[in-house]
Amino acid sequence: MQDRTHAAAATPGETVTVAGWAHEIRDLGGIAFLIVRDRTGKIQIKFEKDAMDDELVEAGTDLTRESVVAVTGEVEEEERAPTGVEIVPESVEVIAPAEPELPLDPSEKVGAELPTRLDNRTLDLRREEAKAIFEIRAEVLRAAREAFRDLECTEINTPKIVATGTEGGTELFPITYFGQEAFMNQSPQLFKQLMVGSGLERVFEVGPIFRAEEHNTPRHLNEATSIDFESAFIDHEEAMDACEQVVRAAYEGVAANCTDQLDTLGYDDFSVPEEAFPRLTYEEAIERINATGELDEQLVWGDDLPTEGEKALGSDVGGHYFVTDWPSEIKPFYIKDHDDGELSTGFDMMAPNMELVSGGQREHRHDHLVEGFEQQGLDPEAFEYYTKMFKYGMPPHAGWAIGAERLVMTMLDLPNIREAVLFPRDRQRLSP
């Protein structure tokens, strides 16, 4: 519809055609109002029954809500209208009538229960609040990619069908691939490392990852969007600098370009993290968690940080922070240890109550890497396509991955990660 005018652009004095959904119909007797909603907002259509053709009035008021309509008429100023203007219609066309019973009602501020909303995402995303989250999500990805280009990264796309998983055969979805066993990739880890050893040196990828974990929690997904960074010739400290830069850029993008969406969601105090994110060592982290007194049992060296501990520390720190210098045995084998062998260069970034980023400097020495596979109980032969490239001049490198859904979830303080993904995949949910 090339002659369509968006609701928000309707200017008094002009004759326009707006097209959208019948959001609300109010019949006050001699006068009736139809509210048409489109992507940009809503606009009131006024039907003065005595002054108008019966057919026209009927077309515009004898409608089911959520029907798709096109209305042509003159825009007039009207103080009492919600947007200060209304349309006096000349014609109303019902393009796609809606059934009278809707599985959920887009005109209600408070939506239905989450499963109903997820089953009916089309209707759910006619609600301003749900739509705002996904507009913010799109801005997060845009701003992150721009930050990666500022960091001189080349965008890559790595395969999602793979012969072996990053960390072996657990937590992988098996595929039948022309009679061969294959898997859906759980992380671009190995492929992005292969690319930093190439002439590209510094890369990023935004793409799906697949994890067959049996978790069913408000913060886990079986299919997620991973934002991956990897660079040659940097260490874990510089990787953390890059991470901070990308996360800050995402917040800045949203603050600058999503003011309407933030208003819709009621964030009047949305703020971009301004300070550098504190970098706590693992040792400091367990000390501070213990000092909060929130845990029944004190943590000791070598313990992983329990969810309760992360929450206590998050409240204590009050914003994004890194945890560094983990015990080597907690971190995956492809992460490089510090020279003492006890501590790892791996780091996590917390936001602040939930792990948002995992990264580190990588093991670039061929012999150490092959040893790592063996210690992990993996067959280095199965990963030869990867390890052999470490024999031909693999530079020191570091990187990290952010879960896009967790970034949006923590940014907007959403109660469930499924609020940040259009069509979530979990153990119960495979459709739509």
Added chain:
Amino acid sequence: MQDRTHAAAATPGETVTVAGWAHEIRDLGGIAFLIVRDRTGKIQIKFEKDAMDDELVEAGTDLTRESVVAVTGEVEEEERAPTGVEIVPESVEVIAPAEPELPLDPSEKVGAELPTRLDNRTLDLRREEAKAIFEIRAEVLRAAREAFRDLECTEINTPKIVATGTEGGTELFPITYFGQEAFMNQSPQLFKQLMVGSGLERVFEVGPIFRAEEHNTPRHLNEATSIDFESAFIDHEEAMDACEQVVRAAYEGVAANCTDQLDTLGYDDFSVPEEAFPRLTYEEAIERINATGELDEQLVWGDDLPTEGEKALGSDVGGHYFVTDWPSEIKPFYIKDHDDGELSTGFDMMAPNMELVSGGQREHRHDHLVEGFEQQGLDPEAFEYYTKMFKYGMPPHAGWAIGAERLVMTMLDLPNIREAVLFPRDRQRLSP
């Protein structure tokens, strides 16, 4: 390495540390040269044996090619050096020695055979030519996304694990999903349609698609990157306008931002398509193909266009073009027919010897859509998550999909689509 200087930025008079790969070592007796290559280019390191410490000379010349090194020294002007400058080294550190036998030689202009290159992408992408293709690919995606934002699209990510394929059970890779049968999605088609019926109205996605087709040709992949567009309230003509805009933006981005890469690849005549892409009807297309006399047998109404016919027509037209108004029975059921029912609103865009884009206006009427499923021999029940949303006010809409690899392939006239994807997946190739 925060104090690292890139080869291309080394300025005479400064003391710098460059880090990269030992590209070439030339020993001329009293003098020897090491060429170090990094992401930005190459730089010569000069070793004057009599004037330098033996250890330093040995470190810089008794090296295997492709070893990773860091060299610190003063940059001097030197007319005879390939870049007009060279480094007089103070120290050379071998960071990661390479084995002497390389599976392929990054310093050779002409690479190895394609399978060897694909098995060793890390080394292959140390070649300027291979690297240039993927830098151009990244720019194509960046420019396309910017064009989508100019078109006021919201970026979406739709699931890759699905319960049913877009066009039924053929050509799908099956997955085991927590004991249930599932598939890898062959297209975001149904999901992007669900989103244009939401408040987003106009969306794009760049993501992987998976097709279990048994083709093994230079222009098919079993995993590819699809660039998808879909918009409410537009028809197929406006969808073609948007397609032209995005494709042109990709060419413009490459022309503006990849001049070095185009030079490397020897494209001195790279040009952005300036004219509007001609829109030929299917009927005109078969007439013109028949008129070329290139086919043994004349095409008749209802024939699909054979590859030879596409090639003949492509040479005849000489650039990008659309083919519109196909016989309805050739196009998928979710594409809307013109009112006569004989002709489809579906279109293809050719570039010019290969199909690059497929699109059309979609069937938005619930009853027609359900009929379409039945005529296709598909069970509408299995697609109820999709069809039911068409009962609640689905606006007219149209869209298309471009294969990112085909866009790069046709733009750069690459002989094989595998040149445009880092780690191709085909019937023979599942690793790396």
